[in-house]
Amino acid sequence: MIVAAAAAVTVAAVTASTAERPPLPLRPDGYGVAQPTPPDLVDRRLPTRDILPPPADGRFASTVGPVPDDVLARSTWKPECPVQPADLRYVTVAFHGFDGAPHTGELIVAARVADDVAAAFGDLYEAGFPIEEMRVVEPDELTAPPTGDDNNTTAFVCRPATGLTRWSAHALGLAVDVNPFQNPYSKGDLVLPELASAYLDRDRGLPGMIVDGGPVVAAFERIGWKWGGRWKSPVDRHHFSQTGT
Structure with a gap:
């Protein structure tokens, strides 16, 4: 489990492709109200923002280990969260970007x-399913x-469930x-992300x-997730969970 080297690389270490990605417009009005999808995002395939080195040989690779202190510090974890750092793990996995290349x-x-x-x-890697990016969510x-x-594409985020007061x-x-x-979230007129209508x-x-019936649903069903x-x-x-919530 090679964690130390990966932990030393932070979100600040991105590829030059990051600068090539144009910023999206801020929402003009109410939170979560669906906005027309910009023409250049109707078939969204933006470059991956690399934060870790790609797998050396192009084959699937993963690591599992304790959450490094620097990773925890840039995550959304805080003392009032319902889980302690000792009960969390830092996982790195290879994935295919929309450029067809392997990333970590x-x-x-x-x-x-x-x-x-x-x-x-x-x-998902074996199926060739494309993912745009995968990194730890930061507080801002x-x-x-x-x-x-x-x-x-992310996992741990210390926040309530959408529209509720209980923990997600x-x-x-x-x-x-x-x-x-x-793969947006929707409930009536609420769409998240707003520009993904x-x-x-x-x-x-x-x-x-x-x-339904595709590789992502099959992969998570195989581990018992809903x-x-x-x-x-x-x-x-876009949501998969062990608890179904």
């Missing part, structure tokens, strides 16, 4: 599910406009969101979309 991402998950989550992403992102500027399964490290822009049409079959895309209201198309 990072997640924080509950210790008891870490190996299973790594195995699920191994299945919790209050950022929900436009969809970060199409981040993400705050326990027991949930993963995959490509939220291509074009992806409410699930018949478009674009890369990065999660479909898919929010089967919920009636809200429909959380």
Whole structure:
């Protein structure tokens, strides 16, 4: 388990492709109200923002270990969170970007599910399923406009469930969101990310979309997790969790 070298690389260490990604507009009005998807994002395939070195030989690789102090410091964990750092694990996994190249991402998950989550992403790698980016969520992102500027595949986020006061399964490290822009959350007029309204049409079959019976659902079902895309209201198309919430 090679954690020390990975932990030394922070989000600040990004590739030159980051500068090439244009910023998305801030929401013009109410939180979560669906906005028209900009034409250049109707088929969103932006470059991956690398924070870790890619797998050396192009084959799937993963690591599981304690959460390094510097990673914990840039995460959303705080003392009032419902899980302690000792019960979390830092996981790195290889994934395919929309450029077709292999990349390495990072997640924080509950210790008891870490190996299973790594195995699920191994299945996605073998299936060639594309992911835009995968990195630990930082505190300032919790209050950022929900436009969809970060199409981040992530796990642990210390926050309440959307629209509720109870802790989210993400705050326990027991949930993963995959490509939220291509797979938006919706409840009535509420759409998150706001600019992903074009992806409410699930018949478009674009890369990065999660479909029932597809490789992402199969990978997480294999480890006993449930898919929010089967919920009636809200429909959380990017969300997988062990608890089903």
